[in-house]
Amino acid sequence: MEAIFFLTFAALAVASALGVVLLRNPVHCAISLMVCFIQVAAIFVLLRSPFLAVVQIFVYVGAIMVLFLFVIMMLDIRTAVLERFLPGWERVPILGVLTVLGLQMLIMLLTSDRLLHPPADAGTVLDGTVAELGKALFLDYLLPFEVVSVVLLVAFVGAIILAKRERKE
């Protein structure tokens, strides 16, 4: 039962991820990305971490993608649809690099023994309740948590400074 659900979500996630890269219209790409995020959230639910799933939808789908779309909607879509990402000759070396990287990944995947013997569960298993998560964050991982918040704060300040226009006297 769970395997069927997982396969559905995973297939949809991969298909929509491909859509992000392959579709021409930037707005359609953004929608594909949104669909992909929702599928990932569904997979989180299957992994018994509803909190992560909800946060995934809350932050990525509900906030980040909206701001993305906000910017994309201001673009001139007609020229964006016609424009190629890289014109003419410049494509050949990049295609080469991508092929080599892709082959490397494929070989690594096929030769690793994790493919046939998946590793056991991760170290700490939480119930997935919000209370457990909060305790883990604020007791066991307090320092990393605070460091991340400081980094975020720095990013905030940076964004405000970048967005603020210099007042000319």
Place this chain on the structure above:
Amino acid sequence: MELALAVALITAKVVIVTAILLILPIPLTWLERKIAGHIQQRLGPMRVGWHGVLQPVADGLKLLTKEDNIPVEADRRLFKLAPIISLVPPFVVFVAIPFGDSFSLLGAEITLYISDMNVGLLFIFAVAGLEVYGVIFGGWASNSKYALLGSLRCCAQLISYEIPMGFSVIGVVMLAQSMSLLDIVNAQADVWYVVYQPLGFFVFFVAGLAEAQRIPFDLAEAEGELGAGFHTEYSGMRFSFFMISEYVVMVTISVLCVILFFGGWNGFLIPLPPLIWFILKVGFFIYLFMWFRFTFPRYRYDQLMAIGWKVLLPLSLANILLTGLFIV
């Protein structure tokens, strides 16, 4: 067998809730027009049926038979998708909303909620946030100036007010020590949280008005300046999808006000069945929303943003701080 029974029960609940929510806009539009009429010292709809009770049915038939118009320059697929996207999230929210504790039928315990989630409150906010997409796609896909401007405005408004709204309920979560709506209501058996959280309730209610795009915050469809906002180009059934979703959001906000701050189905003085109490309280909030609509003028756009970011957000943060101090 037990699995099949459980699935059947959940399906039945989902169908019942969806049906009620789909039908609810019919009496609500009638009520709204009647309340508008009486506030403005006129009668409101009077022609179809007794005191115009059948007016919404006539309006529905009119909308059904209207031409479904799609602009030539529109992005056709997205144009068709947008009303559906805006309709689905308000219904999905009700998966996590409890209407009462439970009752027994034929010896079996039947709960009055579809699912009691550990992350219930967060789920509601996350899903309700998806409603923005209907607005964005509707406005963008129409390929019209008014629609795009309306959708940009509306989108900015929804995002800005989601933040104080989310913060204003943190106080409630701190008091109840749970995000499950069932626990929150049970924790209010003695004292309703509006007593401890008047500030939180004020912020939640004002942000709720903005989220439901009701006056004084209905800038998205400022008729005078924008035609009708993001749904300018929509007609017939597609237009009514947007309208239905707007009413369902209003009901959702009223229900959340009751569950989070007014004790849910916990009674007060008069002993009535819990479900009746719940419906009465929700009805009061729906009436309050309509009352507001016809007694307040609309804010200007810059005033709207200033209220959201400079008044409500600091207030909601102060509320969290105060709650924290009192708990300790």
